[in-house]
Amino acid sequence: MNKVLTLKGKFEQRKNPSQPGAPKLPAHSIVNSKNIQLLINDLIEMQQYWAKRTLLPKMLISAYYVKIAAKSNRICGFFENKSIKPNNQIVGIKFGEGPKHIITYFVSPEVVAASINNAKEAMRILNEQFSGQVTDEIFNDKHTFSPIDFDKYSIPKTTFQKYIVDSYYVEKFDVETANVPEQQSAIVTLYDTGESVVSLLKRMGIKVYNERLLDNGTVLLDKDSVALLMQRAPYLVSMATKDISTLAPSSFIALKSQEKAKIPAPTTEPTIGVIDTLFDENVYFKEWVDYSQLIDPNIVLEPEDYLHGTEVSSIIVDGPSLNPTLDDGCGRFKVKHFGVATHRKFSSFSVIKAIQEAVTSNPEIHVWNLSLGSKAEVNDNFISAEGAILDKIQYEHNVLFVIAGTNKDETDVAKHIGAPADSINSVVVNSVGGDKRPTKYSREGIVLSFFTKPDASYYGGDQNTPMRTVNSNGEAYVAGTSFSAPWIARKLAYMIDILGLSREIAKALLIDSAIGWNRESSHHMLALKGNGVVPVRIEDILRSDDDEIKFAIEGRSEMWDTYTYNLPVPIVANKQPFNAKATLCYFPKCSRNQGVDYTNTELDLYFGRINNKGKISSINENIQVDDEPHFLKEEEARKLFRKWDNVKHISEILKTAPRPRKVYNNPMWAISLKTKERLNNNDGEHTKFGIVITLKEMNGVNRLQDFIQQASLKGWLVNSIDVQNRIDIYNQAEENINLQ
Numbered sequence: 001m002n003k004v005l006t007l008k009g010k011f012e013q014r015k016n017p018s019q020p021g022a023p024k025l026p027a028h029s030i031v032n033s034k035n036i037q038l039l040i041n042d043l044i045e046m047q048q049y050w051a052k053r054t055l056l057p058k059m060l061i062s063a064y065y066v067k068i069a070a071k072s073n074r075i076c077g078f079f080e081n082k083s084i085k086p087n088n089q090i091v092g093i094k095f096g097e098g099p100k101h102i103i104t105y106f107v108s109p110e111v112v113a114a115s116i117n118n119a120k121e122a123m124r125i126l127n128e129q130f131s132g133q134v135t136d137e138i139f140n141d142k143h144t145f146s147p148i149d150f151d152k153y154s155i156p157k158t159t160f161q162k163y164i165v166d167s168y169y170v171e172k173f174d175v176e177t178a179n180v181p182e183q184q185s186a187i188v189t190l191y192d193t194g195e196s197v198v199s200l201l202k203r204m205g206i207k208v209y210n211e212r213l214l215d216n217g218t219v220l221l222d223k224d225s226v227a228l229l230m231q232r233a234p235y236l237v238s239m240a241t242k243d244i245s246t247l248a249p250s251s252f253i254a255l256k257s258q259e260k261a262k263i264p265a266p267t268t269e270p271t272i273g274v275i276d277t278l279f280d281e282n283v284y285f286k287e288w289v290d291y292s293q294l295i296d297p298n299i300v301l302e303p304e305d306y307l308h309g310t311e312v313s314s315i316i317v318d319g320p321s322l323n324p325t326l327d328d329g330c331g332r333f334k335v336k337h338f339g340v341a342t343h344r345k346f347s348s349f350s351v352i353k354a355i356q357e358a359v360t361s362n363p364e365i366h367v368w369n370l371s372l373g374s375k376a377e378v379n380d381n382f383i384s385a386e387g388a389i390l391d392k393i394q395y396e397h398n399v400l401f402v403i404a405g406t407n408k409d410e411t412d413v414a415k416h417i418g419a420p421a422d423s424i425n426s427v428v429v430n431s432v433g434g435d436k437r438p439t440k441y442s443r444e445g446i447v448l449s450f451f452t453k454p455d456a457s458y459y460g461g462d463q464n465t466p467m468r469t470v471n472s473n474g475e476a477y478v479a480g481t482s483f484s485a486p487w488i489a490r491k492l493a494y495m496i497d498i499l500g501l502s503r504e505i506a507k508a509l510l511i512d513s514a515i516g517w518n519r520e521s522s523h524h525m526l527a528l529k530g531n532g533v534v535p536v537r538i539e540d541i542l543r544s545d546d547d548e549i550k551f552a553i554e555g556r557s558e559m560w561d562t563y564t565y566n567l568p569v570p571i572v573a574n575k576q577p578f579n580a581k582a583t584l585c586y587f588p589k590c591s592r593n594q595g596v597d598y599t600n601t602e603l604d605l606y607f608g609r610i611n612n613k614g615k616i617s618s619i620n621e622n623i624q625v626d627d628e629p630h631f632l633k634e635e636e637a638r639k640l641f642r643k644w645d646n647v648k649h650i651s652e653i654l655k656t657a658p659r660p661r662k663v664y665n666n667p668m669w670a671i672s673l674k675t676k677e678r679l680n681n682n683d684g685e686h687t688k689f690g691i692v693i694t695l696k697e698m699n700g701v702n703r704l705q706d707f708i709q710q711a712s713l714k715g716w717l718v719n720s721i722d723v724q725n726r727i728d729i730y731n732q733a734e735e736n737i738n739l740q
Contacts, residue, residue: 001543002704003720004509004692005551006501007711009564011671016560022158023076023165025136032133035167036123039078042173043116047109049175053235055203056193058108060091060235062176065101065169070634071678073169077122077162078115079107088680091191092176092238093595094381099449101596104176104238106193121155122163139164178237185243186226187349187385189218190236192593201225204232212349217593218385220349238593239382241419243349261470263288263318263332268731270497271334272316272489273368275355276309278339280472283310288317288332293339294354303472305342311469311476312371313337315486322468322475326459328487329538330494336365341372348374348419352389359393366399366496366503369489370426371482373406374418380449381595384419387426388592394425395589400496400503402489404481405430405454407441415443421454422447424599424646425587427492427507429485430530431460438528441480445527448596450638451645454530456514460484494538499726504585504690505552510534511647512583512692513541517654531649542721546702549578549695551718553671557586557603557687563672565610568710569695570703571667575660577698580619581651582607584673586689588646591679601684602644604674607693610666620650624674644678658698668714 025031043061050059063075071087079086092104126132129148138144139161150157180186190197197219198208206228212220220243221229229237261284271290278301279291313335320327340346340354351372359368370390378384383391390401403426406418421428424447431439439462445453461467461479469476469483488510495506514532535541544550555562569576588601606618624643634643642648671691675684697703711718 001539002546002548002550002702003722004542004544005549005708006505006719006721007551007553008717008719009553009566009715011555011562011564013559014561014563022142023161024140025165025168027136029136029168030133031126031139031164031168033123033126036119036126036163039167039170039173040116040119040123043112043119046173046175047112050109055233055236058106058193059112060104060106060175060191061112061173062092062102062104063173064096064171065103066171067098067100067169068095068634068638069101069103069169071676073634074103075166075170077118077159077166078170079105079111080162081111081114085680090594091193092593093597095449095596102176104191106191118155118159119163119167121153122160122167125153125155125160126164134164175235177234178240180226180230180234180237180240181242182226183223184226185220185222186240187214187218187243188221188226188229188240189238189385189593191238192217193236200236201229204229214349214352214385214389239379239595241348241379241384242376243347261321263321266332266334269332269334270493271336271365272493273358273362273365274309274313274316274335274337275340275351275358275368275370276312276337276372277341277343278306278309279313279337280306280310282472283314283470285314285317285470289313289335289337291337291339292358294357295340295342296350299342301342307471307473307476308343308371308482309337309339310471311478312369312482312486314470315467315483316369316490319487319490322470326487326536328490328536330490333490333493336362346372348386352386356389356393359397359399363397367489367493368399368401369486370401370420371404371485373404373421373481375406376418377416378419378422378447383422383424383448383590383592383598385592386420387423388590390420390423391425391590394587398503400492400507401426402485402492403428404485406443407480407482408443410440417443417445417447417453424451424590427456427488427510428454428530429481429488430454430457430528431462431479431481431484432457432529432533433462434459434465436533438525439479442528445530448598450596452526452530452647455511455647456488456531457529457533458484458487459536488534491534491538491541495541498730499542499721499723500730501552501721502554502688502690504587504688505554505692506690507647508583508585508690508692509541509552511585511649512581512694515583515649515651517581517651517696519649519651539723542723544694545696547697547700549697549704549707550692552690552692554688554690557673557675557684557689560675561672562675563670565666565668565670566714566716567669567671568707568714569667569669570706570710571663572660574663576609576663576667577658577660578695579652579654579658579698580608580693580695581649582619582691582693584648584689584691586646586687588687589683594678597644597678599644599646600678600681601687602676602678603648603684603687603689604643604676605648605650605691606670606672606674607650607691608669609661609664610668610670612665614666616670616672618650619652622650654696660698
């Protein structure tokens, strides 16, 4: 087995050299006067609708697109004025049937009136100069507009072009209203109107106290306030979820009295944070757990409230002793356990507040386990309030959440995962049995019709091989995703806290190990198992086969292109006999109010040889920023190249009779990350990323030392992840030194 390497060196940065061109129509498209007239009619109806509603100074208008629209295909003529672009007036995005984008804008009456006038003028030009209809071939030809005297019209050529293109991509304008849980309290998010939620609701007769605010746009309302809001201003609600959640079920297979177990006192072991139900301080490993109870003291507690949380912590502290077949080689961990819920229904709002308090007050904890989850399914059009807060915490702090994928009753039909397992930045874990097949209680992703959740799977116990844990009553034989997640938390804490790896690299190594060389191709299995099953032993994550060169590399995105063209790949007989794969992880800022377009930043990965044109021949044939013209739909970019996903895996297919790669004039390989922004807020600046790359020698030869030598000659600082050496360094760093 070869050790995984780490490469440290410099990534170069450059700005985007290209400039936006004139608006163009897609291939085989036609726009006629009727298209524009229908949109004008819609906007006139919007004026009439909002004239009767004076609560807001502006209008909430939704544009229904003909498809999933790339950022470049969003409207750029309608709703534009000199001071603000249409994209900066977006307050909500979701999918309609198709799927197709429905994007909500908050625009002033003056802007709407100007849009109507401009659209009328665009229609006039279309009628007079193009007989009321234009095709993409005519419209996209720059010579088409030379004979037209735009001085006799009230809009310039560019504005005309924008309105024509907008009229192709937008079917209609309308007003959206949200579905809100009835007759119960709810966590409600209002559209961003520039006015504080407290002030806005107060003008409707709804009083809100600051402790009920989750963020600037989200508030906890009781059932009477929800009813009043829906009566007076239903158009204000962007999204809503019920506050009282029912815990997803876990299977308790058997119980028996606890044997007298022994465990040494904790020393320098790292700490994992646990957010769960309560912890019983009478168990044998109590010295390893620092316990805080954060639930309302007025709640009457029951013995069952201590079971689940105690069981989860027992795996983190002493899982390998309780389950020798799952001994991961990671040792024991200390736990800081926060009891935030009972075994019955709980307030999602209260749990969110407790998590925020726990993380901010314990910055030394890098890995947090959250095995609580809702019985209800996540929404198709927005991330849960719980998931969004976890994503925000991970963007702002150097922490990583490991979340159980939630369970269903075995009698249930297929069921989507529950909050907060829709958190994009977190590692979400589902369960498999000993045969590596999904368990009967596993629930399904995908999230927002696109993101791969769960991220991976692990052993969580089943009827044949239950998980052995400890709770208040003794030994408990259980099953559930709640008991898969702690094992993954242990592995990540080992890599981050003991080995000193960044969370980006640790997450990439974990997911890369689950995928291997044969990623699950079945959509159904991907939705149940995620990227695959993580190996049991930690060394199987930190080592590779003898014929593989695996290395981790990290950096920061500072500009549009973050790149290195300086990766040496060994040459044999003037060929490079390697298959390659790469896994990228980063933690982007996310915007819940953007709905289905949730991640603000995209890191577009290119990795491969440098061809004789000086371009990267990426191993996944990524063509998104190619100089050559390509008609690549947004749906295809997301499916083929995981556009907007914060976890990307690209891989060549292993063949039975592989052919070594041609060596180009420049024998180096390259990495390039193109940074793209959705909101023009530069949210991607300083984004840290981690990439794990594997080169597999086609003839089974070990060429690790060749690679190390060549990488060192090219200026890379090469180190191997030597587990024992790093454990020694960790232990020395944690020793207490007495100065006398």
